[in-house]
Amino acid sequence: xxxxxxxxxxxxxxxxxxxxxxxxxxxxxxxxxxxxxxxxxxxxxxxxxxxxxxxxxxxxxxxxxxxxxxxxxxxxxxxxxxxxxxxxxxxxxxxxxxxxxxxxxxxxxxxxxxxxxxxxxxxxxxxxxxxxxxxxxxxxxxxxxxxxxxxxxxxxxxxxxxxxxxxxxxxxxxxxxxxxxxxxxxxxxxxxxxxxxxxxxxxxxxxxxxxxxxxxxxxxxxxxxxxxxxxxxxxxxxxxxxxxxxxxxxxxxxxxxxxxxxxxxxxxxxxxxxxxxxxxxxxxxxxxxxxxxx
Amino acid sequence: xxxxxxxxxxxxxxxxxxxxxxxxxxxxxxxxxxxxxxxxxxxxxxxxxxxxxxxxxxxxxxxxxxxxxxxxxxxxxxxxxxxxxxxxxxxxxxxxxxxxxxxxxxxxxxxxxxxxxxxxxxxxxxxxxxxxxxxxxxxxxxxxxxxxxxxxxxxxxxxxxxxxxxxxxxxxxxxxxxxxxxxxxxxxxxxxxxxxxxxxxxxxxxxxxxxxxxxxxxxxxxxxxxxxxxxxxxxxxxxxxxxxxxxxxxxxxxxxxxxxxxxxxxxxxxxxxxxxxxxxxxxxxxxxxxxx
Numbered sequence: 001x002x003x004x005x006x007x008x009x010x011x012x013x014x015x016x017x018x019x020x021x022x023x024x025x026x027x028x029x030x031x032x033x034x035x036x037x038x039x040x041x042x043x044x045x046x047x048x049x050x051x052x053x054x055x056x057x058x059x060x061x062x063x064x065x066x067x068x069x070x071x072x073x074x075x076x077x078x079x080x081x082x083x084x085x086x087x088x089x090x091x092x093x094x095x096x097x098x099x100x101x102x103x104x105x106x107x108x109x110x111x112x113x114x115x116x117x118x119x120x121x122x123x124x125x126x127x128x129x130x131x132x133x134x135x136x137x138x139x140x141x142x143x144x145x146x147x148x149x150x151x152x153x154x155x156x157x158x159x160x161x162x163x164x165x166x167x168x169x170x171x172x173x174x175x176x177x178x179x180x181x182x183x184x185x186x187x188x189x190x191x192x193x194x195x196x197x198x199x200x201x202x203x204x205x206x207x208x209x210x211x212x213x214x215x216x217x218x219x220x221x222x223x224x225x226x227x228x229x230x231x232x233x234x235x236x237x238x239x240x241x242x243x244x245x246x247x248x249x250x251x252x253x254x255x256x257x258x259x260x261x262x263x264x265x266x267x268x269x270x271x272x273x274x275x276x277x278x279x280x281x282x283x284x285x286x287x288x289x290x291x292x293x294x
Numbered sequence: 295x296x297x298x299x300x301x302x303x304x305x306x307x308x309x310x311x312x313x314x315x316x317x318x319x320x321x322x323x324x325x326x327x328x329x330x331x332x333x334x335x336x337x338x339x340x341x342x343x344x345x346x347x348x349x350x351x352x353x354x355x356x357x358x359x360x361x362x363x364x365x366x367x368x369x370x371x372x373x374x375x376x377x378x379x380x381x382x383x384x385x386x387x388x389x390x391x392x393x394x395x396x397x398x399x400x401x402x403x404x405x406x407x408x409x410x411x412x413x414x415x416x417x418x419x420x421x422x423x424x425x426x427x428x429x430x431x432x433x434x435x436x437x438x439x440x441x442x443x444x445x446x447x448x449x450x451x452x453x454x455x456x457x458x459x460x461x462x463x464x465x466x467x468x469x470x471x472x473x474x475x476x477x478x479x480x481x482x483x484x485x486x487x488x489x490x491x492x493x494x495x496x497x498x499x500x501x502x503x504x505x506x507x508x509x510x511x512x513x514x515x516x517x518x519x520x521x522x523x524x525x526x527x528x529x530x531x532x533x534x535x536x537x538x539x540x541x542x543x544x545x546x547x548x549x550x551x552x553x554x555x556x557x558x559x560x561x562x563x564x565x566x567x568x569x570x571x572x573x574x575x576x577x578x579x580x581x582x583x584x585x586x
Contacts, residue, residue, distance in 0.1 A: 022393075029400050037403065058426050059426060059429050113306075131568050134520070137329065138548070139554050141325045160317055164317035197306060226412070258421070262421070265418055
């Protein structure tokens, strides 16, 4: 992890030329960054205005009728914010935990027993399945689990489906990590000392995979948190909605009440932005190293 | 310990790979093959029977002009977006690896759009295009211009702009990793040998970053090609269904018009295209790699 965070060592600006070049680079970056976050700033300045003020001048920093906080409680109430936030949290955390644990276990048994045909077959199927777009699976999925088995409309179903869709890529990443980072001698020593495979895995192998675990947990959690299509097919009942579904339903109902919409959008973005504020180093490092391995 | 008995092996395998394997088969393998069967039926999504219709769905899919135009539109959108995403991402990566202060701050900042899902981003940008841009236009010209989202080409432009903005930060991180993987001494050697820095970049650094390029192009292509969330919230296919992308068309065919068999058939054609893109990526990734 530290390696991927290690920067190209900042060259000490020696000559005036380098100093000027660095100054220009920083100026360009600041302008670009402002452009990048402009949409968010726009939401932020409008969320504290009344509906009329947003309509008359969306670019003004402060509305004519001044500063208002009314949009928030109103939107929270109509969106059922705490319920959908809770749902998103339950689904994301459970699916991420299960994906990490199941994938690491599967990768371990596949890497350590290259002679077992069933393992090679499963791994080959997983790798091949990565090119299947979700659109090909959504109709049969609804048909089998909705029409035949009738298990849709439950959080557990959604969580298990999320896991099923993400184990292939995650197992693939763990597979590479176990191959390169876990020396087999350690496990041999443990086995001579009478350690079962199960205990060896949890006490020796899994702790050694921490960097990979961080990476896959971040990548998967972000995907689960933001996913719209699968939850929208699985969850029909209002009280099970996750944030993206609730946002869409809310917009469909209140799209003309722009002040409320601003508040709802900000609420939908806030949890992950706050988390990012604290974890950005890990997220950036995790995504970077995940990209290199994946 | 009998570690070579078949029952022991099976037990071990099921204990470790069972949960992942069973879930994976349940949501990927079974639906995939069941989906193949569905393409030969005409199912309305409600009735218990699924009448067998042979190749009718395939014939209908090939005759479905709306589908092919949505595919063509998706190709145009993907090509333009992929080129722009990678140009912008490479440029950003170049700037944030140039050794200035606060590099990490900028990296984290450009990555922000990736944190937020396509649905929310689409609505945020809808506000930007419909209100802020219109308001700026009014201030500049004195008359209120229409929103970009209300014209055919405008809606396409908006989709491309938002996609580039959304993915550039993510691809930037991959290029940053690529830049950091290139040994500085190689570039220095080129400079000493009389290359100017542009030529050193073009002939030394970029060829060594081949893997990053292949990866970014592949990732951005698959993401753009399967775009759905953003399409739904930003344009919803409007105006006059002129911005319906392939994924949205497939969704509507199945779940809105209830032609499940036909929707599944059209999705399968998408899969074949994706598989070809995937195969090409592997082929080009393996071919012509330069050794440092």
